[in-house]
Amino acid sequence: MNSQDKIRKIIILGGGTAGWLAACHLARKLKPNHSDGIQIELIESPHCPNIGVGEGTVPLMAKTLKEFGISESEFIQSCNVSFKQGILFENWNKPAAENTEPHRYYHPFEYPLLNNDSVANWLQTKPSDFSYAMGMQSTICDLGLAPKAITDKEYEGKLPYGYHLDAGLFSQFLAKHATTKLGVSHRCAHIIDAELTPDEHITCLIDEHGNRYAADFFVDCSGFEAFLLQQKLQVPTIPLTHTLFVDRALTIQIGHDERTPIVSYTKATAHQSGWIWDIALPTRRGIGLVYSSQYMAENDARTLLGDYINDAEKAQGARLIDMKIGYKAQFWKGNCVAIGLAQGFVEPLEATGLLLFDVTSKLLATQFPVYKSQLTICERRYNQDVKHLWESVAVFIKLHYALSNRDDSRFWLDNRDPATWPPRLNELLHQWRYQVPSYYDLPNGLDAFHLENYLYVLYGMAFETRIEEIAHRYEHAEKAQQQFATIRATAPQLAKHLQANQMLLEKIKQFGLSKI
Numbered sequence: 001m002n003s004q005d006k007i008r009k010i011i012i013l014g015g016g017t018a019g020w021l022a023a024c025h026l027a028r029k030l031k032p033n034h035s036d037g038i039q040i041e042l043i044e045s046p047h048c049p050n051i052g053v054g055e056g057t058v059p060l061m062a063k064t065l066k067e068f069g070i071s072e073s074e075f076i077q078s079c080n081v082s083f084k085q086g087i088l089f090e091n092w093n094k095p096a097a098e099n100t101e102p103h104r105y106y107h108p109f110e111y112p113l114l115n116n117d118s119v120a121n122w123l124q125t126k127p128s129d130f131s132y133a134m135g136m137q138s139t140i141c142d143l144g145l146a147p148k149a150i151t152d153k154e155y156e157g158k159l160p161y162g163y164h165l166d167a168g169l170f171s172q173f174l175a176k177h178a179t180t181k182l183g184v185s186h187r188c189a190h191i192i193d194a195e196l197t198p199d200e201h202i203t204c205l206i207d208e209h210g211n212r213y214a215a216d217f218f219v220d221c222s223g224f225e226a227f228l229l230q231q232k233l234q235v236p237t238i239p240l241t242h243t244l245f246v247d248r249a250l251t252i253q254i255g256h257d258e259r260t261p262i263v264s265y266t267k268a269t270a271h272q273s274g275w276i277w278d279i280a281l282p283t284r285r286g287i288g289l290v291y292s293s294q295y296m297a298e299n300d301a302r303t304l305l306g307d308y309i310n311d312a313e314k315a316q317g318a319r320l321i322d323m324k325i326g327y328k329a330q331f332w333k334g335n336c337v338a339i340g341l342a343q344g345f346v347e348p349l350e351a352t353g354l355l356l357f358d359v360t361s362k363l364l365a366t367q368f369p370v371y372k373s374q375l376t377i378c379e380r381r382y383n384q385d386v387k388h389l390w391e392s393v394a395v396f397i398k399l400h401y402a403l404s405n406r407d408d409s410r411f412w413l414d415n416r417d418p419a420t421w422p423p424r425l426n427e428l429l430h431q432w433r434y435q436v437p438s439y440y441d442l443p444n445g446l447d448a449f450h451l452e453n454y455l456y457v458l459y460g461m462a463f464e465t466r467i468e469e470i471a472h473r474y475e476h477a478e479k480a481q482q483q484f485a486t487i488r489a490t491a492p493q494l495a496k497h498l499q500a501n502q503m504l505l506e507k508i509k510q511f512g513l514s515k516i
């Protein structure tokens, strides 16, 4: 290959969480500090602030931070972090009967053991709610305990965990790591234009003072405005609002009530036209009322938020975010890839934002072309894989709504209408009415959510899989019952080795965890 054809420099446009995550992934693989490495520069505007939300992550984030060579103690101490062990969903179904407790279920991070036909046996006997029968994490969450002990090493836990964090502090923390440890250079400049070749490859960016920044490859992390991919390269967005109706968020931060413990799960409480997230960080609670502007007026949303936080006046000051729901028709065009909100966005119900941007940055870094002549092949492959990821996320998010038996508003009735479901969801649910879900139903390694995640939502939402007529196909009833009994007995034993989430966080702040 001709050495002129070699890719030598990448510019990342945007210094939000997505920009810095992409910078760390690329720098870890492409080694800008090495004499043969690829130079990486991140440019961010001094005028456009980061979106500043995005407080919930999934366990992949722990793996990523470890791969970046970041100390978990330092991360916890710097980013106002608490542990997250899953999501507690409330009111997504009607209560079982009038005047009974609201419907609730956990989607924990622990993957259940799916041997011994355990799902089929659970369906036949239902010894307790699905997540409690299949694992210990729901019990540990109810008890307010952390997923690990102070004696556990960094990134190792008794149970899997992600984090709740302060989004602003997190991007600053990643920026420091990328620039001081991984060799990424950083520049503040407000970009107003880009020069393109006739075949629509970007050659350089131009800032408001006329300065030009040339590179061989560009990563668009400019947020919802998607300055390069959408505005310059004219790639349209494929909207998802016909399936996922929620498109607004009212966000607010409130202080902790001293008597309320810092829980280690995100609470997602459904309301008549959407849901409310409630995330406890060590020093505050982050709350967001997410709703559909087709079904709810902003004033009514503010009133509802006021009722939730018990402070109508404060709710009037909540920040309104217009969420652009959908993904780009192409994620990679020519020599430009979009990552972060510039790539796409769906409501943050399952913390898919950082998850997708983490996965797609890693995918880009791993498959990054050496030569410009490889760009077309990489473009085709990346677009295919990332499209699959987004489609699979839309299916999984819609599942939460499609299964609901709520009928108290048009929002829920329309969500239950199969005409608003992605065809793949229709197919899966039809199959799972009569057959126990299996790994073969979700065979693609690039699905963002796996069989285990589906099972928690399906059976947390009381989905009925009718296997009476094929009960003879399932064996191991005795072993499965033993498995459920062992889990029931082991959860209290595990609890003895764990301390309150808040107490552990305080200890880590003071002493740190032992290194890997």
Ligand SMILES: Cc1cc2nc3c(=O)[nH]c(=O)nc-3n(C[C@H](O)[C@H](O)[C@H](O)COP(=O)(O)OP(=O)(O)OC[C@H]3O[C@@H](n4cnc5c(N)ncnc54)[C@H](O)[C@@H]3O)c2cc1C
Pocket (backbone or CB within 6 Å): 013, 014, 015, 016, 017, 018, 019, 043, 044, 045, 046, 047, 048, 049, 050, 051, 052, 053, 054, 055, 056, 057, 167, 189, 190, 191, 192, 221, 222, 223, 224, 225, 227, 249, 251, 288, 321, 323, 339, 340, 341, 342, 348, 351, 352, 353, 354, 355, 357
């Ligand atoms: C309401 C809401 C709730 C969310 N909750 C979660 C959650 O719980 N979990 C989760 O994983 N994700 C969540 N997300 C997603 C998460 O916020 C984003 O994934 C994450 O913050 C990444 O944003 P970003 O870096 O793409 O964009 P931004 O933070 O908007 O950053 C854009 C960057 O581009 C720069 N820029 C823009 N234009 C220019 C220009 N012309 N010149 C130079 N620089 C420019 C800006 O200065 C900025 O640095 C949520 C998102 C929203 C909207």
